Amino acid sequence: MKSVLLFMGSPRQGGNTDLLSDAFLQGAKEAGGEVTKIYLYKKEFLPCVECGGCDESGECILKDDMTALYDNIQQADIIVVASPMFFYNITAKTQALVERSQALWIRKYVLKQAVEKEKQGVFLSVGATKGKMLFDGSIRVIRYFLDAVGAKLTAGLMFRGIEAKGAIKEHPCALKSARALGAGMVTGSALDEIEEIYLP
Numbered sequence: 343m344k345s346v347l348l349f350m351g352s353p354r355q356g357g358n359t360d361l362l363s364d365a366f367l368q369g370a371k372e373a374g375g376e377v378t379k380i381y382l383y384k385k386e387f388l389p390c391v392e393c394g395g396c397d398e399s400g401e402c403i404l405k406d407d408m409t410a411l412y413d414n415i416q417q418a419d420i421i422v423v424a425s426p427m428f429f430y431n432i433t434a435k436t437q438a439l440v441e442r443s444q445a446l447w448i449r450k451y452v453l454k455q456a457v458e459k460e461k462q463g464v465f466l467s468v469g470a471t472k473g474k475m476l477f478d479g480s481i482r483v484i485r486y487f488l489d490a491v492g493a494k495l496t497a498g499l500m501f502r503g504i505e506a507k508g509a510i511k512e513h514p515c516a517l518k519s520a521r522a523l524g525a526g527m528v529t530g531s532a533l534d535e536i537e538e539i540y541l542p
């Protein structure tokens with residue numbers, strides 16, 4: 343059974359990212375996946391403080407809510423990062439998660455430890471504006487984060503013009519696509535017919 347670990351990076355519970363995440367997880371669950379959703383804004387953890395504490399061991403020496411998440415990340419088959427755009431970026435808490443993956447980056451690239459499990463990665467996002475490059479910078483960040491934790495960015499769903507809480511429900515395909523993507527990631531079926539799918 344594939345395990346899916348989703349990081350919900352919006353502070354707004356019941357908002358657009360949350361709804362998109364739930365649709366994805368519903369699809370994944372219906373396809374037989376085991377799903378875990380982490381609300382990042384309910385967790386207490388710092389961004390990387392650049393103490394160098396992980397440089398030789400690959401173990402982060404900060405002890406907070408992130409500590410348990412390292413194991414969760416290592417054990418998952420599919421990692422999903424879901425964040426709205428805040429100032430053309432992922433949210434601060436999502437960025438804190440990204441930065442704290444430095445310990446795993448050290449294990450992979452400095453200590454040359456074999457990645458415990460090859461994983462797949464997904465990026466889900468929404469933004470209010472319609473700028474062509476709205477998600478470009480964040481896609482790079484997420485790809486780099488996923489690489490650090492031993493995952494490959496497999497697919498994404500990013501929707502523009504979504505602002506008010508719940509507006510994603512009015513979008514013609516967003517929730518349907520998220521559900522199909524969740525199922526497709528678990529079953530390993532082709533994703534290219536999912537509406538508005540981003541395939542790197």
Ligand SMILES: Cc1cc2nc3c(=O)[nH]c(=O)nc-3n(C[C@H](O)[C@H](O)[C@H](O)COP(=O)(O)O)c2cc1C
Nearest residue numbers: 352357358359426427428429430469470471504505
């Ligand atoms: C602090 C803040 C900054 C934002 N910056 C952007 C932005 O740069 N570009 C954009 O398209 N939308 C921006 N938005 C709008 C949100 O991305 C949008 O309302 C989104 O639907 C919120 O998703 P949520 O309901 O999952 O939190 C911003 C919203 C907030 C609160």
